[in-house]
Amino acid sequence: MKCQKCEKPANFHITELTGGKPQEVHLCEDHAREYLTQAGEAGEPPAGTNMAAAMAQQMAQQIAAQMAIGQTADELEKLDQQACPVCGITFYEFRSQGRLGCPNDYVCFKKQLEPLILNIHGESQHVGKSPKGASVASRERTQLIRLRREMKSAIAEEAYERASQLRDQIRQIEGGRESRMGGDE
Amino acid sequence: MTGNANVKLDDLTRYSGEWLRGVGPQSDIVISSRIRLARNLADYPFISRASPQDRGRIQGQLQTAIPSLADQDDLLCIDVEELAAVDRQFLVERQLISRELAEASGARSVAIGRDEKFSLMINEEDHLRIQVMESGLDLESAWDRINRIDDLIEEKVTFACDETLGYLTACPTNVGTGMRVSVMLHLPALVMTRQIDKVFRSLHKISLAVRGLYGEGSQAMGDFYQISNQITLGRSEKDLIKQVGDVVPVVIKYERQAREFLVQESQENLHDRVSRAYGILRNAQTISSEETMHLLSSVRMGVNLGLIDDLKIPIVNELFIHTQPAHLQKLSGSELDTTDRNIERARYLRRHLAQADRPDSENN
Ligand SMILES: [Zn+2]
Ligand SMILES: [Zn+2]
Numbered sequence A: 001m002k003c004q005k006c007e008k009p010a011n012f013h014i015t016e017l018t019g020g021k022p023q024e025v026h027l028c029e030d031h032a033r034e035y036l037t038q039a040g041e042a043g044e045p046p047a048g049t050n051m052a053a054a055m056a057q058q059m060a061q062q063i064a065a066q067m068a069i070g071q072t073a074d075e076l077e078k079l080d081q082q083a084c085p086v087c088g089i090t091f092y093e094f095r096s097q098g099r100l101g102c103p104n105d106y107v108c109f110k111k112q113l114e115p116l117i118l119n120i121h122g123e124s125q126h127v128g129k130s131p132k133g134a135s136v137a138s139r140e141r142t143q144l145i146r147l148r149r150e151m152k153s154a155i156a157e158e159a160y161e162r163a164s165q166l167r168d169q170i171r172q173i174e175g176g177r178e179s180r181m182g183g184d185e
Numbered sequence B: 001m002t003g004n005a006n007v008k009l010d011d012l013t014r015y016s017g018e019w020l021r022g023v024g025p026q027s028d029i030v031i032s033s034r035i036r037l038a039r040n041l042a043d044y045p046f047i048s049r050a051s052p053q054d055r056g057r058i059q060g061q062l063q064t065a066i067p068s069l070a071d072q073d074d075l076l077c078i079d080v081e082e083l084a085a086v087d088r089q090f091l092v093e094r095q096l097i098s099r100e101l102a103e104a105s106g107a108r109s110v111a112i113g114r115d116e117k118f119s120l121m122i123n124e125e126d127h128l129r130i131q132v133m134e135s136g137l138d139l140e141s142a143w144d145r146i147n148r149i150d151d152l153i154e155e156k157v158t159f160a161c162d163e164t165l166g167y168l169t170a171c172p173t174n175v176g177t178g179m180r181v182s183v184m185l186h187l188p189a190l191v192m193t194r195q196i197d198k199v200f201r202s203l204h205k206i207s208l209a210v211r212g213l214y215g216e217g218s219q220a221m222g223d224f225y226q227i228s229n230q231i232t233l234g235r236s237e238k239d240l241i242k243q244v245g246d247v248v249p250v251v252i253k254y255e256r257q258a259r260e261f262l263v264q265e266s267q268e269n270l271h272d273r274v275s276r277a278y279g280i281l282r283n284a285q286t287i288s289s290e291e292t293m294h295l296l297s298s299v300r301m302g303v304n305l306g307l308i309d310d311l312k313i314p315i316v317n318e319l320f321i322h323t324q325p326a327h328l329q330k331l332s333g334s335e336l337d338t339t340d341r342n343i344e345r346a347r348y349l350r351r352h353l354a355q356a357d358r359p360d361s362e363n364n
Helices: A029-039 A051-068 A073-081 A091-097 A110-121 A138-156 A160-181 B005-014 B052-069 B085-093 B099-103 B139-154 B188-192 B196-205 B237-283 B289-304 B313-322 B325-332 B338-357
Strands: A012-016 A023-027 B030-039 B075-079 B109-113 B118-122 B128-135 B179-186 B208-212 B224-229
Touching (some): A012 A029, A023 A029, A051 A091, A051 A110, A073 A091, A138 A160, B005 B085, B030 B237, B052 B075, B052 B118, B052 B139, B085 B099, B085 B325, B128 B139, B188 B237, B196 B208, B196 B237, B208 B237, B224 B237, B237 B289, B237 B338, B289 B313, B289 B338, B313 B338
Antiparallel strands (some): B030 B128, B030 B179, B075 B109, B118 B128, B179 B224, B208 B224
């Protein structure tokens, strides 16, 4: 059987119910897709595309829309250059990738993230499960991210004295954490 | 992660996941219920800013935390970075890893329960993604299990968490519970009667997402659709599960009504379509993955409606997975280009559907 719209074989047989009697439509893959998308809603990421990538893209659009309101180009540029002191990600990098760089970004980009999060979830307060040891020195742990990053660049710059100081600081925090957790690393 | 990943994968090839067995509530329409949790270690940057050393350490920490699960499950640990492309694709087709994990670069791995009902992805979009799958509509069992796994891992590591925002994730769309609840449904009659878009629209209104499982365009390959929550913050895990769990029976009811309608209004057309699909699958000499999915979908519905009586649902479920490109290559033991795959696929289908006829050869 041939496609009703072209010469290709009709692999898709759709039963149309709108109207009186059910009617069969026979289409090739391309035309079936076209036929079915016509009824689809606009603005949806197409089914089957990489979901994570689609979401990140959607988010970038949302952030852009949100930033466009009530801010001058100058202010936007300044905001884009703002960087997280812990992981170094700039706001521009976040909004173009849709992915944050570290837990501290929720603190340092709080002003921009709050309306975005409210927009996505309709809520701003977590309800539900929390880790049992959640309150234990979370500031110290974000410090570790920064210290490791600084140590890496110190080594790259051959500032070995600075690197060894940083290593000691890292060990101290890591040691403290492990004795609290009873971990074995 | 020791041992030869290839040997382990070959081991998997011979079986099919528990969740494909076609058991569990409403399993004629609901293929599987799945829950995943996104978690990150508190003292490392998220993946986008993680150095290779960070990635290595994250993987190391999480892998030492995982053996605590080993008592309850025989775990298969696979270094995804070391895998060949076809093996990574094989795990994607089996839904044990995400496309994102397969296509990423750098240190990353997965630990899989022997029954394939759970997997732990390390260094995906988040440091850890825990996933539990159940056959049929059974979100409660999935939650009980994943909650226990999460607790056990949490005894060994510290997850990034905030009093206000809950679990912190790389993407703000997952923050809070970090939980995605999804139910995979087979909805051929809603597609045939063109009512699927209506269902989509009503689900979007209550902020649930619907996605086709394979392929592109709004007709999902094989008519498989996944319904999941979009919101992760401000509702408890139980509430999120309830929201999805409450809506699925409604969609099931619509699908059953559409099937009934097709049986009543165009019984001959329907029977003809199902029989032709079965005929092609049993006789084709070369067949694409898309056409296979499309025809298997009709056959699957035909079996459920009693229009085909010599075939069982678990076999059809398995054919959906086994006729995909990487599975075909693993099963035939050789690398195949598209042309050869289409020939091998047709051969595989002929063999397995012919055997399905004979009542004494179910266990192969
Ligand atoms: Zn056409
Ligand atoms: Zn940061």
